[in-house]
Amino acid sequence: DAGVTQSPTHLIKTRGQQVTLRCSPKSGHDTVSWYQQALGQGPQFIFQYYEEEERQRGNFPDRFSGHQFPNYSSELNVNALLLGDSALYLCASSYGQVRRGELFFGEGSRLTVL
Amino acid sequence: AQKVTQAQTEISVVEKEDVTLDCVYETRDTTYYLFWYKQPPSGELVFLIRRNSFDEQNEISGRYSWNFQKSTSSFNFTITASQVVDSAVYFCALSEKDYGQNFVFGPGTRLSVLP
Numbered sequence: 001d002a003g004v005t006q007s008p009t010h011l012i013k014t015r016g017q018q019v020t021l022r023c024s025p026k027s028g029h030d031t032v033s034w035y036q037q038a039l040g041q042g043p044q045f046i047f048q049y050y051e052e053e054e055r056q057r058g059n060f061p062d063r064f065s066g067h068q069f070p071n072y073s074s075e076l077n078v079n080a081l082l083l084g085d086s087a088l089y090l091c092a093s094s095y096g097q098v099r100r101g102e103l104f105f106g107e108g109s110r111l112t113v114l
Numbered sequence: 115a116q117k118v119t120q121a122q123t124e125i126s127v128v129e130k131e132d133v134t135l136d137c138v139y140e141t142r143d144t145t146y147y148l149f150w151y152k153q154p155p156s157g158e159l160v161f162l163i164r165r166n167s168f169d170e171q172n173e174i175s176g177r178y179s180w181n182f183q184k185s186t187s188s189f190n191f192t193i194t195a196s197q198v199v200d201s202a203v204y205f206c207a208l209s210e211k212d213y214g215q216n217f218v219f220g221p222g223t224r225l226s227v228l229p
Binding site: 003004031033035041044045048056088094104105108110 | 118149151156159160164215216218220
């Protein structure tokens with residue numbers, strides 16, 4: 001049973017560039033969330049997708065956008081990269097939106113912005 | 115406003131010692147859920163436990179135990195007879211209102227268990 005998979009695992013970009021990160025949820029899961037984890041800090045919620053729509057959003061600028069596909073996989077796009085966007089980006093999945101559900105996380109995509 | 119505080123940034127113990135990780139939360143909701151997650155060096159967060167605000171019964175699972183006290187807004191986690199494999203960063207998290215995956219995580223506590 002495949003867990004949450006993310007790609008790429010590491011990438012380096014320069015300021016002003018754009019990046020796309022990808023996530024495949026755990027088998028049977030239909031809800032995907034994205035979190036940003038800066039070095040030495042706890043994860044911060046970016047947004048959540050369910051039924052191909054953004055359902056909740058954290059305190060992140062519009063430079064951060066996403067998409068969910070019919071197969072429940074998801075992409076996170078960040079435009080006009082800033083140095084402060086350097087972080088580990090974690091994808092989490094669950095079945096349904098209920099907050100009581102535990103989240104299953106991938107190993108993350110580590111983005112470095114130079 | 116919702117907030118999770120983990121005052122211990124780093125803890126080092128010797129194998130077989132007991133260790134308690136502290137978590138204090140803030141929320142205005144009467145219904146909420148608290149979680150503990152473990153983050154090993156590989157990066158993924160691993161779910162350990164979930165508690166809802168109506169269930170203050172403490173729980174023991176193997177070497178792990180949890181102490182939830184609403185009166186002090188605390189949800190502490192204890193590892194008994196720690197092992198080297200317990201070395202990781204541990205996060206306490208809070209989920210409140212409606213539905214969704216919007217969890218508020220604390221800053222984490224890095225636990226090092228030395229042989």
